[in-house]
Amino acid sequence: AQTVTQSQPEMSVQEAETVTLSCTYDTSESDYYLFWYKQPPSRQMILVIRQEAYKQQNATENRFSVNFQKAAKSFSLKISDSQLGDAAMYFCAYRSGNTGNQFYFGTGTSLTVIP
Amino acid sequence: DTAVSQTPKYLVTQMGNDKSIKCEQNLGHDTMYWYKQDSKKFLKIMFSYNNKELIINETVPNRFSPKSPDKAHLNLHINSLELGDSAVYFCASSQGAGNSPLHFGNGTRLTVT
Helix, strand or coil: CCEEECCCCEEEEECCCCEEECCEEECCCCCEEEEEEEECCCCCCEEEEEEECCCCCCCEECCEEEEEECCCCEEEEEECCCCHHHCEEEEEEEEECCCCCCEEECCCEEEEEEC | CCCEEEECCEEEECCCCCEEEEEEECCCCCEEEEEEECCCCCEEEEEEEECCEEEEECCCCCCEEEEEEECCEEEEEECCCCHHHCEEEEEEEECCCCCCCCEECCCEEEEEC
16 A cells, blocks of 8 residues: 655745645555645635646646656645645645545644734 | 545443444545544554455454445444553555555544443
């Protein structure tokens, strides 16, 4: 099974600053998909951003962008102009392009935004 | 309008009881899942169904039994509840392949006393 590692259990950022959350994964596949999910205190799981492994261009969604390094098997999430509402748990997830029904999640990073 | 809805939102029950959590999705997805999130926030896959067929069955006590009457519904029945079953249970759905993400329900917080 693929493994997804989030090495930062907790991170903090000053409001309006930029923070980067790290995620690495282990796979022998060439075709796969990567996702970041946000889980605020309301416990709802919200899709933040997704990346196809075959795309070299890094995905961007408003203030959220990724740094996808396929060779290094790294998929970090950058949050720019951090807002109080960004405070949440963030989960990185991997989906195989071959046996695509299984999603593998990292252990999460708890992000605190300091006013 | 809710894409993935699960009920109840909260469930408090005593050890030894049997309970069910229901899940429905209106997204037309062919795959549905149950995840368990423990107190450390770890998300663990329990089961997955594709078009009513069980395709993922992780190491879960057989007190947990999923049932999928059709591809839009996936229910979870738990027999003889134990203290360690206390967690948040998420239902989710996805289209079968590709970059289709998981769409989660709002979770059911189960507390066993």
